[in-house]
Amino acid sequence: MKAAVLRSIPGRLAVEDVAVDTPAPDEVLVRTVAAGVCRSDHHYLVGHHTTRLPTVMGHEASGIVEAVGEQVSYVGPGDHVVACLMVFCGRCEWCLAGRMALCPQEGTTRDGGRPRLSRSGEEIHPYWGVGAFAEMMLVHEHAVTRIDRDIPLLSASTVGCAVITGLGSVFNTAGVRPGAAVAVIGAGGVGLNVIQGSAVAGAGRIVAIDVFPDKAESARQFGATDVIISRDPVDELMEITHGGVDYAFDAIGQKTTAEHAFASLRPGGTAVLIGMIPEGVDISLPGVDFLYEKTVKGSNMGSTRTRTDIPRYLELYRQGMIKLDELVGRTRPIEEIGIAMDDLERGTVARSVITFDGEA
Ligand SMILES: [Zn+2]
Numbered sequence: 417m418k419a420a421v422l423r424s425i426p427g428r429l430a431v432e433d434v435a436v437d438t439p440a441p442d443e444v445l446v447r448t449v450a451a452g453v454c455r456s457d458h459h460y461l462v463g464h465h466t467t468r469l470p471t472v473m474g475h476e477a478s479g480i481v482e483a484v485g486e487q488v489s490y491v492g493p494g495d496h497v498v499a500c501l502m503v504f505c506g507r508c509e510w511c512l513a514g515r516m517a518l519c520p521q522e523g524t525t526r527d528g529g530r531p532r533l534s535r536s537g538e539e540i541h542p543y544w545g546v547g548a549f550a551e552m553m554l555v556h557e558h559a560v561t562r563i564d565r566d567i568p569l570l571s572a573s574t575v576g577c578a579v580i581t582g583l584g585s586v587f588n589t590a591g592v593r594p595g596a597a598v599a600v601i602g603a604g605g606v607g608l609n610v611i612q613g614s615a616v617a618g619a620g621r622i623v624a625i626d627v628f629p630d631k632a633e634s635a636r637q638f639g640a641t642d643v644i645i646s647r648d649p650v651d652e653l654m655e656i657t658h659g660g661v662d663y664a665f666d667a668i669g670q671k672t673t674a675e676h677a678f679a680s681l682r683p684g685g686t687a688v689l690i691g692m693i694p695e696g697v698d699i700s701l702p703g704v705d706f707l708y709e710k711t712v713k714g715s716n717m718g719s720t721r722t723r724t725d726i727p728r729y730l731e732l733y734r735q736g737m738i739k740l741d742e743l744v745g746r747t748r749p750i751e752e753i754g755i756a757m758d759d760l761e762r763g764t765v766a767r768s769v770i771t772f773d774g775e776a
């Protein structure tokens with residue numbers, strides 16, 4: 417099968433012919449229909465984070481189940497699914513407390529024995545247990561969530577990361593209250609979902625911040641009440657919100673954007689750091705601000721419980737309360753994965769989605 421493989425960090429993705437194994441008893445083989453291109457993928461290409469190599473990148477996808485292992489009863493061939501890197505074990509203390517985002521995922525990978533993916537005998541790792549930039553995904557059964565067939569698979573692909581991360585950071589991590597003032601730094605795939613999640617939660621002012629004018633304008637369609645185009649937005653934000661916001665979300669994940677999020681808070685406010693801050697980067701906060709009972713919270717994938725939250729979000733979509741179709745900026749075949757990655761840097765597309773065989 418065709419798959420986009422990363423062989424060095426930093427490096428570029430190249431489409432290779434990769435062999436996929438048959439499902440182990442607790443695994444599911446999924447024919448990929450659509451796979452979103454996320455900023456987190458890009459972090460590895462530029463060397464901000466490391467992972468086992470070679471790896472098939474991609475972690476946000478939709479598809480149709482092709483085959484299942486003998487112990488799998490949750491899905492069967494023909495079922496439509498969303499794949500997500502939050503592969504919960506279902507047994508650890510975090511899973512049992514409903515905090516799957518903190519699960520160490522023990523027992524959900526193949527360590528030793530036959531690899532899931534390979535090329536001429538060389539093991540190739542599926543990125544975070546998913547490996548979505550490939551015609552097939554062989555994953556642990558807890559990597560998939562079954563979805564209803566009336567949901568378009570192209571739009572559903574964005575649910576696996578951008579949607580759950582953005583909405584979850586609002587509903588699960590922050591617990592945004594009606595009437596609250598919100599700032600969102602970064603109006604890409606995740607940021608737009610923070611914006612529309614805040615609107616669903618009943619936030620009052622929702623200020624979108626980005627450096628690209630096109631993106632910030634599209635934020636208005638998702639519920640932003642105000643837009644700031646700036647690399648240094650804090651003064652303007654303080655002015656238009658009369659002293660700061662109750663919740664500030666950093667959907668970018670840089671030292672400066674994380675610090676801007678904290679600096680945007682009014683007394684008692686909460687900064688939620690969603691973006692992947694590069695390994696080795698520290699952030700610096702003024703200590704005296706903690707006298708004003710300000711809070712900093714990390715959010716991993718929106719603190720999501722996939723099989724609880726994803727069906728709820730799809731119901732919000734069905735009821736017209738959130739947008740999914742509009743998240744897909746453009747589609748590309750797997751051969752154009754490199755261009756899609758470059759588009760992330762250019763900031764020209766909300767979400768590029770790789771599609772396979774015109775199925776979506
Ligand atoms: Zn992602």
Ligand SMILES: [Zn+2]
Pocket residue numbers: 504505506507508509510511512519520521
């Ligand atoms: Zn667990």
